[in-house]
Amino acid sequence: MAEIRAPKERTCTQCGRSERWDEDAGNWRVDDEVGDVYCVHSWDVTGSFTPVEES
């Protein structure tokens, strides 16, 4: 069974902002840490994000 692998959470490596994916809204929401509003944000999820796992 193929499983869609999309990040549900992401954290900024620069300011520590923490967000989680809101499926109903179709958008990211601040989870816990707001971080720096002037930060451009460098998310920690892009490197390992693959839409479908192949083995």
Ligand SMILES: [Zn+2]
């Ligand atoms: Zn940031």
